[in-house]
Amino acid sequence: MIKKTKIALIQSKISNNYKNNLNQSIFHIRKAASKKAKIICLPELFLSNYFCQSENHSNFRLAEKIPGKTTKIFCDLAKELKIVLVISMFEKKTSGFYHNTSVIINELGKIISKYRKMHIPDDPGYYEKFYFTPGDLGFKSVKTKFGKLGPLICWDQWFPEAARLTALKGAQILLYPTAIGWHPREKKKFGKMQLESWITMQKSHAIANGIYVAAINRVGIEKKGKKKIEFWGNSMIIDPSGKIIAKQNNKKEGILFCTIDFKKIDTAREHWPFLRDRRIDSYKGILKNPVDE
16 A cells, blocks of 8 residues: 555636536646646535535536446546546436536546445435436445545535544545525624534544545635625544644635655554444444433
8 A cells, every 4th residue: 555645726706607617627637737746636626616505497408327438538547647547427317317426537547446325415406316326336435556545515514424434434525515605695694603513523423433535625705696606615634633733725626736645544553442442242322313301
């Protein structure tokens, strides 16, 4: 196993033009690869604006098969640049079944894993249950030449169970392609608290599992009719002790680079042996919903 690897997170403003989004992502991927990044990850559903702000049947036209025309483009690019790519797509599984899917492509240009988002939100401006069927492939650790990756997606990042199960499968880096932000009318009152809560959750996953966490968000304001979301950026990489070791701000596009030292996973778990001290014989209650008061 390699001891270190360089990763890049691409924080982007995303439009409603597929071709522009595709070309922009390719440009940033090439730039990241030129800086020696070996694992490169894009934001959630980066090929279109965040269409889940409304429930509209016409948006199903954005979905595509995997493998398909878009994955072919990124498979060729990964092979050319000898990198691992993690891309989030709107997948059409079959008629009437759609998923929010993370695809991992290796340096040989092969799709080596698909992860379908397990937790699907349904909140004002985030009407994902209208579009996505909950994932049916389970949690994964994907072995690549440059490290073992734990693919998860956005809403998954609020659930300690998802992080823990992925870590237990051997993942060294949890990767969360994300589309999260503020409702502008709520930002003044709740914005600081919402952002800090999100950051705290990502730190907690890193600490509790002795693992690296990488969250990749979009930026900018996206409108759907009278509705809009201000995506808050803040893409970040957190080490196994819970320290943010690389971070973007909340307004600008950019590429976040970081060298991952896998030895820190061993060090963290030796000093904070949370995995060792788990009481798996006493956790059956986790499979049940809360009891009535």
